[in-house]
Amino acid sequence: MKIFTSTQIHQLDRYTIERENIKSINLMERAAKAVTNTITERWSNITPIVVFAGPGNNGGDALAVARMLATLGYKVNTFLFNISEKLSEDCQANKLQLLNSKAAKDFVEVTTQFDPPELTENTLVIDGLFGIGLNKPLAGGFASLIKYINQSPAKIVSIDIPSGLLAEDNSYSVRANIIHAHLTLTFHQPKLSFLFGDNQTFLGEVKILDIRLNKDFIKTKDARFSIIEENEIRPLLLSRDDFAHKGTMGNALIIAGSYGMAGAAILASRACLRAGVGKATVHSPKANYAIMQTAVPEAIVHLDHEETVFSEPIDTDGFDALAIGPGIGVLENTAIALISQIRKAQCPIIVDADALNLLANHRTWMQQLPKGIIMTPHPKEFDRLSGVPTNNDYERLMRASDLAKSLQGYIILKGHHSALCLPNGKVIFNSTGNSGMATAGSGDVLTGIITALLARGYSQKNASLVGMYLHGLAGDLAAKEIGKESLIASDIINYLPKAFKRLEE
Numbered sequence: 001m002k003i004f005t006s007t008q009i010h011q012l013d014r015y016t017i018e019r020e021n022i023k024s025i026n027l028m029e030r031a032a033k034a035v036t037n038t039i040t041e042r043w044s045n046i047t048p049i050v051v052f053a054g055p056g057n058n059g060g061d062a063l064a065v066a067r068m069l070a071t072l073g074y075k076v077n078t079f080l081f082n083i084s085e086k087l088s089e090d091c092q093a094n095k096l097q098l099l100n101s102k103a104a105k106d107f108v109e110v111t112t113q114f115d116p117p118e119l120t121e122n123t124l125v126i127d128g129l130f131g132i133g134l135n136k137p138l139a140g141g142f143a144s145l146i147k148y149i150n151q152s153p154a155k156i157v158s159i160d161i162p163s164g165l166l167a168e169d170n171s172y173s174v175r176a177n178i179i180h181a182h183l184t185l186t187f188h189q190p191k192l193s194f195l196f197g198d199n200q201t202f203l204g205e206v207k208i209l210d211i212r213l214n215k216d217f218i219k220t221k222d223a224r225f226s227i228i229e230e231n232e233i234r235p236l237l238l239s240r241d242d243f244a245h246k247g248t249m250g251n252a253l254i255i256a257g258s259y260g261m262a263g264a265a266i267l268a269s270r271a272c273l274r275a276g277v278g279k280a281t282v283h284s285p286k287a288n289y290a291i292m293q294t295a296v297p298e299a300i301v302h303l304d305h306e307e308t309v310f311s312e313p314i315d316t317d318g319f320d321a322l323a324i325g326p327g328i329g330v331l332e333n334t335a336i337a338l339i340s341q342i343r344k345a346q347c348p349i350i351v352d353a354d355a356l357n358l359l360a361n362h363r364t365w366m367q368q369l370p371k372g373i374i375m376t377p378h379p380k381e382f383d384r385l386s387g388v389p390t391n392n393d394y395e396r397l398m399r400a401s402d403l404a405k406s407l408q409g410y411i412i413l414k415g416h417h418s419a420l421c422l423p424n425g426k427v428i429f430n431s432t433g434n435s436g437m438a439t440a441g442s443g444d445v446l447t448g449i450i451t452a453l454l455a456r457g458y459s460q461k462n463a464s465l466v467g468m469y470l471h472g473l474a475g476d477l478a479a480k481e482i483g484k485e486s487l488i489a490s491d492i493i494n495y496l497p498k499a500f501k502r503l504e505e
Helices: 006-019 024-042 057-071 089-099 102-106 140-151 197-203 215-220 230-236 262-274 286-295 332-344 354-361 363-368 379-386 393-407 442-456 460-482 489-494 496-504
Strands: 049-053 076-081 107-110 124-128 155-159 183-187 205-209 225-227 251-255 279-284 300-303 321-324 349-351 410-413 419-421 427-429
Touching: 006 024, 006 215, 024 057, 024 089, 024 155, 024 183, 024 205, 049 057, 057 076, 057 089, 057 102, 057 124, 057 155, 076 089, 076 102, 089 102, 089 107, 102 107, 197 393, 230 460, 230 496, 251 262, 251 442, 262 279, 262 286, 262 442, 262 489, 262 496, 279 286, 286 300, 321 332, 321 442, 332 354, 332 363, 349 354, 349 442, 354 363, 354 379, 379 393, 379 410, 393 410, 393 419, 410 460, 419 460, 442 460, 442 489, 460 489, 460 496, 489 496
Parallel strands: 049 076, 049 124, 076 107, 124 155, 155 183, 183 205, 225 427, 251 279, 251 321, 279 300, 321 349
Antiparallel strands: 410 419, 419 427
């Protein structure tokens, strides 16, 4: 699914109007009907409703919804904020329609003074103050109104986007001046800002409404951002030949673990094997020998000369993919071994966990990373890697995208919607996964899965896409059966077979 920017969404609206030879007011009516239908499905007509409409097209949507609800017997109080006495054309048209409807008797147009209505726990507020056309943080009277709404016990439904939230970049938004919706009814697609964790508190439940926008535009218009879905993953899967043997199914090398961190090596190697690789070799310190042989008997164990840490690069001839980083620690001799190993490798590489932290400690080494490298940082690891801490998810994603372009590599910025940043500047969000996967070792499992796919012959892009989708899908299947609270990283591995089976059916 393509994620269009606010500018592209306006273009899509105009294209639909032109190609279908309809008026913009008709498209607004279509959107309002979709919103009204959802509201009537969830709230009966004994629910008191207060509609707050702004002066633009989002306000026009809200006025149309108010009119439709009143016609259906709902008690609707409508407030249109026309402070500058300049309404958009369609908002003005919907105002006139409302004045000729049952909603007219409880309609107030606010131009100067505003006497706020009482909002009780039984009230349903419909937020149509500002839509995706908003291009700056809210302040002044509208900010005060939003605070008043948020502080009330009323349920809030936002039309298209919570007022005050920008469609893309909210780096400079004042968080107190953004509606906290319980339900966001958005048109056609989620907005980019919906995919960031720091905006979830504003959205509540998100429901996407189909208002039949032009499919030709959607199909042909290029988009920098997208969300990968199951129907797009299935064609990427490589088939397993009936005459395959372990020598043709890929040979993976995983450099992982240190004294006390053997679990990282176990999880990565088990996930790698479960993801279909022919052979998996784990290079780990001598102290991990017995536990690795016992915990993962299917893996080949290759021992470092050191007892407790990774200290020396090994020959990668004969290996089809290399993963390095889970649990290796951040000692300086390990750092030197890491960069030596990366220089020496002749196969695709995935870098994770402590390997990322070591690179963050030696940022000049980033220039030596080979094209096509895959990096899988969580937000704090990426901040260390970039050298610029941030609490803003949009800003972090842009930096990750810039770094992927600079390195000509692939960066999976992990999160609820993990984002694969491609060398060409595009970003693909994952659509699987859940909060139960926020558990130690989950990232090691992802590394193992992607390593197996690389070794199997998937391209870096497809290994990353299929890997993060499978990882999340296995987590979803696990959560469905055992719940989120008790989910651990091993469960993700255990549910990988069911994830593969679902995609192959």
